[in-house]
Amino acid sequence: MSIRTLDDLLAEGVSGRRVLVRADLNVPLDKQTGAITDDGRIRAVLPTLGALVEAGAKVVVCSHLGRPKGTPDQQFSLRPVAGRLGELLGAPVHFATDTVGDSARSTVAGLADGQVALLENLRFNAGETSKDDAERGAFADQLAAFGDAYVDDAFGAVHRKHASVYDVPARLPHVAGRLVLREVEVLSTLTSDPARPYVVVLGGSKVSDKLAVIEALLPTVDRLLIGGGMCFTFLKAQGLEVGTSLLEKDMVETCGNLLERAAGKIMLPVDVVVADAFAPDAAHDTVRVDGIPSHRLGLDIGPETVAGFAAALSQAKTVFWNGPMGVFEMPAFAAGTRGIAEAITKADAFSVVGGGDSAAAVRALGLDETSFGHISTGGGASLEYLEGKTLPGIAALEN
Numbered sequence: 001m002s003i004r005t006l007d008d009l010l011a012e013g014v015s016g017r018r019v020l021v022r023a024d025l026n027v028p029l030d031k032q033t034g035a036i037t038d039d040g041r042i043r044a045v046l047p048t049l050g051a052l053v054e055a056g057a058k059v060v061v062c063s064h065l066g067r068p069k070g071t072p073d074q075q076f077s078l079r080p081v082a083g084r085l086g087e088l089l090g091a092p093v094h095f096a097t098d099t100v101g102d103s104a105r106s107t108v109a110g111l112a113d114g115q116v117a118l119l120e121n122l123r124f125n126a127g128e129t130s131k132d133d134a135e136r137g138a139f140a141d142q143l144a145a146f147g148d149a150y151v152d153d154a155f156g157a158v159h160r161k162h163a164s165v166y167d168v169p170a171r172l173p174h175v176a177g178r179l180v181l182r183e184v185e186v187l188s189t190l191t192s193d194p195a196r197p198y199v200v201v202l203g204g205s206k207v208s209d210k211l212a213v214i215e216a217l218l219p220t221v222d223r224l225l226i227g228g229g230m231c232f233t234f235l236k237a238q239g240l241e242v243g244t245s246l247l248e249k250d251m252v253e254t255c256g257n258l259l260e261r262a263a264g265k266i267m268l269p270v271d272v273v274v275a276d277a278f279a280p281d282a283a284h285d286t287v288r289v290d291g292i293p294s295h296r297l298g299l300d301i302g303p304e305t306v307a308g309f310a311a312a313l314s315q316a317k318t319v320f321w322n323g324p325m326g327v328f329e330m331p332a333f334a335a336g337t338r339g340i341a342e343a344i345t346k347a348d349a350f351s352v353v354g355g356g357d358s359a360a361a362v363r364a365l366g367l368d369e370t371s372f373g374h375i376s377t378g379g380g381a382s383l384e385y386l387e388g389k390t391l392p393g394i395a396a397l398e399n
């Protein structure tokens with residue numbers, strides 16, 4: 001693999017050059033206030049941005065936030081991120097109120113050496129995520145016009161074949177940023193020869209994305225512990241009633257097949273916390289998984305499940321964890337995630353936590369980040385990397 005790096009670009013000299021940086025600034029926002037609840041992903045790109053600023057580049061940062069549908073939707077605006085990024089860099093960040101329109105053009109044109117601009121959410125434009133090569137390419141042309149060189153530091157998005165990740169590097173001299181390099185370096189140790197037992201813990205809410213990777217991971221792992229919103233499709237496949245819990249109906253059969261083939265490796269919850277509604281103050285109880293009432297939904301794994309998962313984790317020598325075990329943002333449903341996180345830190349294992357929300361959970365629960373081997377900024381991206389898939393963003397850097 002031959003990927004040019006930020007250091008190669010810096011060695012060429014970037015003073016006065018416009019450098020387009022694809023970052024993953026998809027940070028969690030408070031649903032009520034819109035405030036950033038965890039700035040880990042912003043901090044993670046500071047080494048790359050700081051080096052470019054120091055070298056006198058005109059730095060043009062672009063990112064997605066959330067999943068808007070190809071048109072502007074202010075709840076997904078990157079404006080608050082520009083403010084926080086400016087605070088962390090110690091210099092104002094010039095915010096463009098569109099991505100490739102008049103505001104972006106004038107903001108980029110007005111940058112002085114060593115200044116930073118942030119473009120509005122890439123996904124306000126249908127071209128960013130389009131499956132049509134020409135539509136994506138046309139958007140990539142507009143983005144590429146803002147840079148003389150391109151840096152990919154969006155590890156959390158390298159698994160997406162999106163214009164800013166896949167098509168822009170084909171149009172500009174391109175390098176990998178510091179974050180992308182570090183993530184690949186650590187994750188490659190898990191694919192080469194992980195110390196065993198190798199235990200993978202999966203949860204979270206992006207069920208359909210993650211179910212697809214389980215199949216590929218199964219042959220390489222010794223144990224797969226499944227909680228979070230993910231577990232209900234498996235419980236359903238076992239013929240259990242899951243009430244109004246998160247359920248991927250189309251995948252029930254697939255989950256059933258996975259359970260048949262890998263019953264010995266997969267551990268599912270034995271008890272869950274069910275609530276009347278998806279709300280912090282909803283009435284809730286712990287029930288056995290064969291006793292989920294039809295009108296209630298599971299929002300966390302129960303204490304007996306935590307104990308069982310913790311026992312499996314105590315044996316592990318390598319752990320990869322992606323996806324919270326419950327809706328940890330609400331204190332009533334945070335115990336499962338906390339219990340599993342603590343069990344991972346207690347294990348005598350090399351542990352990697354992957355995913356924006358999983359990393360945010362570690363910080364929100366006040367756990368010591370340094371007691372994990374590595375906290376990755378990408379959930380889906382790290383899973384697909386571990387799966388051995390060619391990641392579009394990495395492939396684009398190799399070309």
Ligand SMILES: Nc1ncnc2c1ncn2[C@@H]1O[C@H](COP(=O)(O)OP(=O)(O)O)[C@@H](O)[C@H]1O
Nearest residue numbers: 204205206228229299326327355356357358379
């Ligand atoms: N049982 C559940 N039902 C609904 N949502 C859940 C459940 N368990 C966890 N979640 C939610 O999953 C989200 C994180 O999912 P995901 O994006 O897949 O993780 P990551 O970003 O770490 O890859 C969190 O916001 C959490 O509230």
Ligand SMILES: O=C(OP(=O)(O)O)[C@H](O)COP(=O)(O)O
Nearest residue numbers: 026156157355356378379380381
């Ligand atoms: O949050 C992200 O991924 P993750 O939840 O798998 O860590 C990335 O920003 C990618 O976002 P996407 O899954 O909407 O493409």
